[in-house]
Amino acid sequence: MGMRKDLQETTKKKTFSEMQKERREQAQRSILISCPKKIPEKKLLKHLCQHGDITNHFFFESFGLHAVIEFSKKESIASLQDASFIPRGETEFPIPFKSRFFHLNLKNPSNQTSDVQCSNQSSPLNANIIKALCNAESVENQINTLMKILQLTEENIRLRYLTCSLIEDIAAAYFPSCTIKPFGSSVNTFGKLGCDLDMFLDLDDIGKNSTTKTEGSFLMEYQVKNVPSERWATQKILGVIGECLDNFGPGCVSVQKILNARCPLVRFSHQASGFQCDLTANNRIAMKSSELLYIYGSLDSRVRALAFSVRCWARQQSLTSSIPGSWLTNFSLTIMVIFFLQKRSPPVIPSLDSLKNLADVKDKCIIDNNDCTFVSNLDRIKPSENTETVDTLLCQFFEYFGNFPFNKNSINIRKGKEQNKPDSSPIYIQNPFEISLNISRNVNESQLERFVHLARESAWILQENKGQSSKTSTEPWGLAALLLPSVPNKSKAKKAGRGQTSEAVKKLLESIKAESTKDPRATRKK
Ligand code: CTP
Ligand code: MG
Numbered sequence: 001m002g003m004r005k006d007l008q009e010t011t012k013k014k015t016f017s018e019m020q021k022e023r024r025e026q027a028q029r030s031i032l033i034s035c036p037k038k039i040p041e042k043k044l045l046k047h048l049c050q051h052g053d054i055t056n057h058f059f060f061e062s063f064g065l066h067a068v069i070e071f072s073k074k075e076s077i078a079s080l081q082d083a084s085f086i087p088r089g090e091t092e093f094p095i096p097f098k099s100r101f102f103h104l105n106l107k108n109p110s111n112q113t114s115d116v117q118c119s120n121q122s123s124p125l126n127a128n129i130i131k132a133l134c135n136a137e138s139v140e141n142q143i144n145t146l147m148k149i150l151q152l153t154e155e156n157i158r159l160r161y162l163t164c165s166l167i168e169d170i171a172a173a174y175f176p177s178c179t180i181k182p183f184g185s186s187v188n189t190f191g192k193l194g195c196d197l198d199m200f201l202d203l204d205d206i207g208k209n210s211t212t213k214t215e216g217s218f219l220m221e222y223q224v225k226n227v228p229s230e231r232w233a234t235q236k237i238l239g240v241i242g243e244c245l246d247n248f249g250p251g252c253v254s255v256q257k258i259l260n261a262r263c264p265l266v267r268f269s270h271q272a273s274g275f276q277c278d279l280t281a282n283n284r285i286a287m288k289s290s291e292l293l294y295i296y297g298s299l300d301s302r303v304r305a306l307a308f309s310v311r312c313w314a315r316q317q318s319l320t321s322s323i324p325g326s327w328l329t330n331f332s333l334t335i336m337v338i339f340f341l342q343k344r345s346p347p348v349i350p351s352l353d354s355l356k357n358l359a360d361v362k363d364k365c366i367i368d369n370n371d372c373t374f375v376s377n378l379d380r381i382k383p384s385e386n387t388e389t390v391d392t393l394l395c396q397f398f399e400y401f402g403n404f405p406f407n408k409n410s411i412n413i414r415k416g417k418e419q420n421k422p423d424s425s426p427i428y429i430q431n432p433f434e435i436s437l438n439i440s441r442n443v444n445e446s447q448l449e450r451f452v453h454l455a456r457e458s459a460w461i462l463q464e465n466k467g468q469s470s471k472t473s474t475e476p477w478g479l480a481a482l483l484l485p486s487v488p489n490k491s492k493a494k495k496a497g498r499g500q501t502s503e504a505v506k507k508l509l510e511s512i513k514a515e516s517t518k519d520p521r522a523t524r525k526k
Contacts, residue, residue, distance in 0.1 A: 015376045016291040020181060026158065027165035029055075030070040031077060031100045032251075032272055037065055038114040044104070051083070052076030058155045059116040062274035067104075067116075068155070068162060100166055101250045101272060119155040121274060123194035126316070126483070133480035139391035139462065142479040143305045146312060150192040160186045163273045164199055170249055171201060171241050178203050180279070183290040189297030190307050190334055196322075197270070201241070201281040234282045235259045241279070242266035285433050288365065288372040289331075292432060296338050296349055298378055303349060305390045306397060307337045309479060316483045317454050319447070326444040328427075328451060335413055335429050335439065340397050342416035346385045348393070351416030352432055355381070372433045391462075394479075398459035402452055410438075458482050 014022070035044075045054060048069060056070040071077060077100060086096045087103070129149055136142040152160075160182050168180040184198035185191035227233050239257055246255035251272035258265050263286075266279040280286070297304045311330050314320045319328055341348035358375035365372040375381065388396075409418035410428035414435065421428045423438070426448040431437040461481050476484055 013378055015378070016187075016294045017376065019294075020187070023157070023161045024165065024179075024181065026070060027161035029072065029074050029077070030068055030158070030162050030165070031080070031102060032162060032166065033067045033069065033102045033104050034272060035059075035065045035067055035104045036106055036109060038109070039065065039067075039104070039106075039116055040113065041116045048080070051079040056158075058119045058158075060119050060121050060155065060159070062121060063271050065116070065118070066272055068159060070158075095248050097170075097248045097250065099169060099250050119153065121153075121156055121159065121193065123192060124149060130476055130480045130483055133478070133483070134476055136478075139394070139478040140389055143309050143390050143394065146479065147305060147308050150308065150312065152186070152191045152193060152195075156193060157186075159273050160197055160275065163197060163270050163275055163277070167199060167245070167249070167252075167270075167277070167279065170244055173244070174240065175203055175237075181287070183283075183287045185330065188290045188293035188334075189304055190293060190311065190330070192308070192311070197275040197277045198286075199277055199279045200283050200287055201238070201279060202284075203237070203281065204284070230282065231264070235264050238264055238266050238279065238281055242268075245279075284367045285370065285372065288367065288433060291376070292352070292355075292374060293334060293338075295355065295374070295376075295378065295381075299381060300341075300348055300384055302388075302390050302393060303337070303341060306341065306393055307334050309390075309394055310337055310397065313458065313479075313482050314451075316485070317450075319451055319454065324442075326442055327447045328440060328443055332427075332429055332440040332443070335432070336401065336411060337397065339411045339413050339416070339429075340400055341393070342413060343400070344386055344388065344393075344396075347416065348384050348386045348388070350381065352414040353416070367433070370433045370435070391478075395459055395462040398455040398462065402456035402459055404452075406448060406452070 039059075041059075044067070045057065048054060051071070052075065053072040054069055055072045057067060059065060059067050080102075081098055081100075084098075084102060086094050086098070088094070129146065132145055132149060133142045136145050164180045164182050168178065171178050171180060179202045181200050181202060182197060183200050185195045186197055227236060239259055242255055242257040245252040245266065245268055249255075249268075251270055252268050253271050255266065255268040258267055263280055263283060268277050268279070269275070270277050297307070310333055311320070314328065314330075314333055320330055320333070321327055338349065342351055352374060355374040356371075358380050359373045360375070360377075363373055363376050405418075406427050408421060410421045410430055412419045412430045413432055414430065419430070425438055425441055425443075426445045427440045427443050428438045429440045431439045462478065475481075
């Protein structure tokens with residue numbers, strides 16, 4: 001269908017809120033259908049066209065075959081809903097919740113042929129990624145290949161917005177004008193296939209309706225129930241919505257209410273889309289920091305390239321993890337990449353303070369006494385004069401943080417300069433908006449040491465590999481060498497001989513050699 005444009009291309013020049021608005025509106029006109037394995041695509045589309053024009057559609061696998069159908073008008077969905085039934089089970093009883101998630105039955109399943117093409121929604125295997133990188137021509141080429149393989153596809157982004165929109169329908173049963181928007185890596189331009197879906201329940205629009213008329217002698221207020229704190233209210237609301245998702249939410253499974261966390265949340269798995277979802281409320285600053293990352297990621301292609309490489313490297317080296325703990329997070333790493341790029345001479349990207357100076361009246365934003373103002377219009381930011389290539393920058397990134405005085409200095413993207421560290425935490429990265437907070441407060445000394453050690457080794461590997469390409473090498477080189485299960489430690493390898501890691505590397509090498517004649521892109525498709 002020719003929809004595989006990358007995120008940057010489709011969102012260039014659009015402000016974050018324009019992009020979000022457009023995507024949300026598109027999602028509201030879309031439905032999700034679980035389909036039988038064999039499905040005649042044309043007939044299905046023809047059938048659905050009875051309810052109105054279809055502007056877009058695609059199929060994907062996740063616990064069975066699914067389709068996303070985008071109508072050109074919202075009304076088509078109401079028409080389809082009118083023509084759909086609540087199934088009557090024999091042993092089970094349905095909760096009659098009419099959502100935009102359907103199940104399609106074939107009246108004549110036997111004589112159907114399937115002609116659908118599935119869009120891939122999951123991250124390819126690690127070995128396949130390394131093989132593809134080994135076949136690239138330069139480190140720069142490797143970095144771009146990595147991004148192409150792992151970045152969110154157009155279809156995956158649509159599916160993320162649709163999933164939020166389906167959950168919004170459920171929350172709207174209680175709060176009719178609430179919105180649920182994706183934030184974090186789903187929207188900040190740094191997400192990779194398979195990343196979690198962070199959702200933000202926004203009830204604030206409800207409050208905004210009060211264009212308070214001060215004239216006259218009366219002031220009408222809603223009669224409401226009061227609780228002792230805002231946190232309390234958030235917990236109550238998320239508790240109820242969590243309960244709803246668990247009881248009525250089609251496709252929502254493993255619902256966990258984690259209401260005592262610093263930021264209360266409901267975690268669940270949306271089985272049909274395959275997303276692990278974290279629903280939070282009252283989290284406007286996180287939305288603002290997602291927008292900030294979106295701006296940096298859209299400003300200069302080198303930001304995404306570098307952040308992608310560093311995030312993948314950290315994951316492969318187990319510097320980050322999906323389990324919370326004393327390690328670095330993707331968010332912290334991305335801020336480190338931004339800081340590093342601000343520190344180049346000339347800078348690749350401007351400081352947050354300069355983005356604030358470019359802001360206009362509309363951009364002004366204060367959240368809980370924190371100034372979150374920065375320019376939203378990308379066109380107002382001057383392109384960089386820095387001409388360094390991404391492979392140089394990647395190598396320099398590792399060298400820079402391999403030698404950074406973490407004991408003395410803090411990382412501050414607001415100023416674009418290091419500051420004196422205000423406390424004794426091993427690594428201090430100032431939260432860009434809540435400036436008295438350290439976003440890497442969780443990181444302990446030994447995790448930081450591992451990061452520094454691996455950064456130095458990686459800088460060394462990249463330097464050693466300079467100019468080397470796949471033609472002259474049968475071993476993983478450049479970025480591929482950095483993504484191996486563990487960067488081989490020279491001194492340790494000498495002493496201890498070939499350990500477990502080397503066994504894994506050996507096997508991988510053999511399979512690369514065996515496959516080296518094949519097209520690397522073939523590894524992508526399932
Ligand atoms: N966040 C924050 N402070 C932190 C951690 C997270 O403000 N200490 C905000 C950031 O805006 C971040 C969002 O919460 O983007 C989501 O957090 P998380 O899911 O941990 O990070 P992602 O950027 O989504 O990356 P990942 O792919 O690991 O999910
Ligand atoms: Mg996330």
